[in-house]
Amino acid sequence: MIAIRFQFPTDPSEVQLLMRAVACLLAVLFLAAAGSAVAQERHLIDPMLPGSLNPKPLPPLKNPDAPSTPAKELFARKSTPFPGPPRSIGGDFDGCLAGAVSLPITGPTWQVMRPSRNRNWGNPQLIRFIERFATKAKKVGWNGLLVGDMSQPRGGAMLSEHTSHQIGLDVDIWFAPMPDHVQSSEEREFGSATDVVAPDLRDVDPEVWTHRHTALIRTAAQDPVVVRILVNAAIKKALCREAGADRTWLYKVRPWYGHAEHFHVQLACPADSAECKPPAPPLPSDGCGSELDFWFKESTLHPPPRKPKPALMLAGLPPACKQIVKAP
Ligand SMILES: [Zn+2]
Structure with a gap:
């Protein structure tokens, strides 16, 4: 059963994740103009695009109300949150957010990276999680968090x-x-960013990886609001090896393409977000068996480029999202 699951993504969220991986690959093609082949390969697993010191507002859309306008063009032009109570609406791949709160870019135990992107917004639940996690991370010897992308306003x-x-x-x-x-x-x-995966992508880089990385991910996974954490398969392999006797948290940590310079933490729907579509929970196994083999096949380590999916339109989102993105 597990082998079937990992042969190819079957649930919609995983197919969407695959599309995300494809988007990453396309970004990499853009980056491929610079650097040696080795540098490209290492970048290929996680392009952390630089930000800007003087971010310019996006030019206005000629016809924002056209049904053919991708939703991303509309959401990217909103620099402030939709007021009111917090609501996470729809799914992680087809939703929106009202009542968002921003994470201060400098906290006692965290700093936001690439702040020019204005993606340090979230449901208040996410802000509280980051604050809590950053404090606990400090206790396992991690000197505070570098926070990457969250959500747009x-x-x-x-x-x-x-x-x-x-x-x-x-x-x-x-x-x-x-x-x-x-x-x-x-x-x-x-x-x-720091790439913790070895150049051959088959294990972590022993020069970079430490037991504190394991402790950090374990700390995040043990938080009850965390549903899933995505890491590169080489990292999952290392966690399986280093977890020790308590393996109860490992099931939440799932291998995925990229994720060699950061890990992705996904939270459960908050109880007060009735319109939130709950993410599918990961399988309850620790994921350290033969299901990992798929990720180390040559065709998975170096997947061929795929055509990106057509852009998401407002019509594909819950109706409340239209109101949220169209409001001034
Ligand atoms: Zn992510």
């Missing part, structure tokens, strides 16, 4: 890098601890 599809992160319940955490100083804008926008 009104959630929804993004112009680059993600097809998920739409309802304010996802966060990417970098695989590098926060430095001891408050980072400058330059450091946050252009600092390079």
Whole structure:
């Protein structure tokens, strides 16, 4: 049963994740112009695109009301949240967010990376999770979190890098601890991420990976609001090896393409978000058996490029999202 599941994604959320991987690959083609083949290969597994010191507003759309306007073009042009109580609406791949709260870019135990993207917004549940997780991470020897993308002010599809992160319940955490100083804008926008996977993609890089990485992911997975964590398969392999006797948290940590420079944490629908579509829970096994083999096949390590799915339109979202993205 497990083998069938991992031969090819079968549930819709995994198909969507696959599309995300394809989007990552396309971004990589863009990056491929620079650097050696080795550098490209390492980048290929996680392009952390730099931000900007002077982000310019996007030009207005010629015809924003046309049904052919992709939802991402509308959501990306909203720089403020939709007011009112917090609501995560729809699914991670086809939803939006009202009443979003921003994570301060500098906290006592975290710093937001690439703040020019304005993607440090989430359901208040996500903000509370990050604060809680950052405090616990400190206790396992991780010097604070570097926080990557969360959601846009009104959630929804993004112009680059993600097809998920739409309802304010996802966060990417970098695989590098926060430095001891408050980072400058330059450091946050252009600092390079740490790739913890070995160049052959078959295990973690022993020069970079530490037991503290395992402790960090375990700490996140043990939080009851966390449904799923996505990591590169090489990292999953290392976690399986290093987990020790308590393996109860491992089932939440799932292998996926990329995710070598950050891990993706997905939270459950908050009780007060009645319109939130709950994510499918991962299988209750620790995922350390033969199901991992799929991820180390040559065709999985180096998948051929795939055609991206047609862009999501407003008509494909819950009706409330139209009101949320159209409001001033
Ligand atoms: Zn993510």
